[in-house]
Amino acid sequence: xxxxxxxxxxxxxxxxxxxxxxxxxxxxxxxxxxxxxxxxxxxxxxxxxxxxxxxxxxxxxxxxxxxxxxxxxxxxxxxxxxxxxxxxxxxxxxxxxxxxxxxxxxxxxxxxxxxxxxxxxxxxxxxxxxxx
Amino acid sequence: xxxxxxxxxxxxxxxxxxxxxxxxxxxxxxxxxxxxxxxxxxxxxxxxxxxxxxxxxxxxxxxxxxxxxxxxxxxxxxxxxxxxxxxxxxxxxxxxxxxxxxxxxxxxxxxxxxxxxxxxxxxxxxxxxxxx
DNA sequence: CGCGATAACGACAATGATTGTCAAAAACGC
DNA sequence: GCGTTTTTGACAATCATTGTCGTTATCGCG
Numbered sequence: 001x002x003x004x005x006x007x008x009x010x011x012x013x014x015x016x017x018x019x020x021x022x023x024x025x026x027x028x029x030x031x032x033x034x035x036x037x038x039x040x041x042x043x044x045x046x047x048x049x050x051x052x053x054x055x056x057x058x059x060x061x062x063x064x065x066x067x068x069x070x071x072x073x074x075x076x077x078x079x080x081x082x083x084x085x086x087x088x089x090x091x092x093x094x095x096x097x098x099x100x101x102x103x104x105x106x107x108x109x110x111x112x113x114x115x116x117x118x119x120x121x122x123x124x125x126x127x128x129x130x131x132x
Numbered sequence: 133x134x135x136x137x138x139x140x141x142x143x144x145x146x147x148x149x150x151x152x153x154x155x156x157x158x159x160x161x162x163x164x165x166x167x168x169x170x171x172x173x174x175x176x177x178x179x180x181x182x183x184x185x186x187x188x189x190x191x192x193x194x195x196x197x198x199x200x201x202x203x204x205x206x207x208x209x210x211x212x213x214x215x216x217x218x219x220x221x222x223x224x225x226x227x228x229x230x231x232x233x234x235x236x237x238x239x240x241x242x243x244x245x246x247x248x249x250x251x252x253x254x255x256x257x258x259x260x261x262x263x264x
Numbered sequence: 265c266g267c268g269a270t271a272a273c274g275a276c277a278a279t280g281a282t283t284g285t286c287a288a289a290a291a292c293g294c
Numbered sequence: 295g296c297g298t299t300t301t302t303g304a305c306a307a308t309c310a311t312t313g314t315c316g317t318t319a320t321c322g323c324g
Contacts, residue, residue: 009291009300031281045303050282066198070311071281085241088248096240101233105255108228109217114257116220121253123237125246141271141320163310177274182311202282203310 016042017052026093027065027073065122083121089130096123148174149184158225159197159205197254215253221262228255 016037024036034049053074056062065073065084081102085094101121109117148169156168166181185206188194197205197216213234217226233253241249 011291011301013302029281047283047303047305048301051301085244085246087246094244096244098236098240100236101253104230104232105253108230109255109257112217112226112228113260113263114217114219114255115263117255117257119253119255121233121237121251123241123246123249123251125241125249128245131245131247143272143320145273161310175274179275179312180273183272 013042013044013048014052016040016044017049018056021056021062021074021076027075029071029073031071033074067122083123085123085125087127087130088124089126092127092129145174145176145180146184146187148172148176149181150188153188153194153206153208156208159207161203161205163203165206199254215255217255217257219259219262220256221258224259224261 017033020033020036020040024033028036030050030053031046033053034044034046037044037049053062057064057074061076063075065075067073067086082095082097083101085096086092098121101119105119106117109115149165152165152168152172156165160168162182162185163178165185166176166178169176169181185194189196189206193208195207197207199205199218214227214229215233217228218224230253233251237251238249241247
């Protein structure tokens with residue numbers, strides 16, 4: 001159980017989740033995605049959706065956001081590393097990239113001797129549309 | 133229901149929670165704080181602790197962190213705005229201040245027309261002690 | 265100083281997302 | 295094709311957090 005048989009199998013359900021994530025825009029909760037799959041006629045268990053999403057998140061193929069609201073939101077986070085600017089009122093999400101922040105975080109962590117560094121950054125505000 | 137009776141009352145329990153937060157170091161969960169209060173002999177309900185912490189967080193008097201683990205962690209976030217560098221292995225927390233990030237976040241948000249901006253940033257890594 | 269309105273408390277139940285369990289089914293290597 | 299091993303999925307369990315609602319304490323005012 002050490003090598004060779006790494007064994008990550010290619011299943012119909014896994015493909016379905018990946019395919020769905022490739023199509024939808026923005027963030028969606030696990031339950032949300034599960035519902036969409038059902039609508040499409042794909043028969044996938046909720047537990048499997050959760051597990052698949054976790055796996056994808058571990059593999060770094062998708063992005064996880066934990067809004068104050070409660071549920072985790074997942075999104076296909078293909079290329080590059082970026083953060084999100086979220087409207088408090090309407091939930092609209094804008095992607096932002098910040099090389100500055102990346103390097104700053106890495107530098108600060110390195111100064112303290114930390115290795116294997118990652119970070120989470122979310123910006124909240126009220127978007128123009130929602131400003132009276 | 134518009135004004136005059138703003139009414140935020142000063143209760144023993146509220147003082148107890150504030151006092152405790154003023155003394156302890158680092159982050160603690162609501163349940164953790166509740167247990168400490170009990171040890172001190174303060175009789176405060178868990179529900180009240182949750183509500184008080186929420187109120188303090190709304191008022192900006194304390195800081196809330198939501199680690200991947202699950203529970204929310206609260207901390208007296210007195211002066212200045214800072215972020216945290218957390219060790220994945222031992223949980224050790226280092227405070228870091230980043231004027232760069234602050235201004236960057238504000239600027240980016242402003243560029244997109246967002247107002248009333250706030251942000252959340254957490255850096256995770258493995259600290260020197262936990263690095264083999 | 266005391267009284268009444270009303271906010272806050274608190275014990276308990278409810279909620280609800282996530283995780284664990286485990287037998288059955290599917291996938292891959294040979 | 296066949297057996298082994300991963301994966302699936304229905305269901306139950308977990309557990310932090312939130313709602314409920316009668317009771318209690320606080321504060322403003324007479």
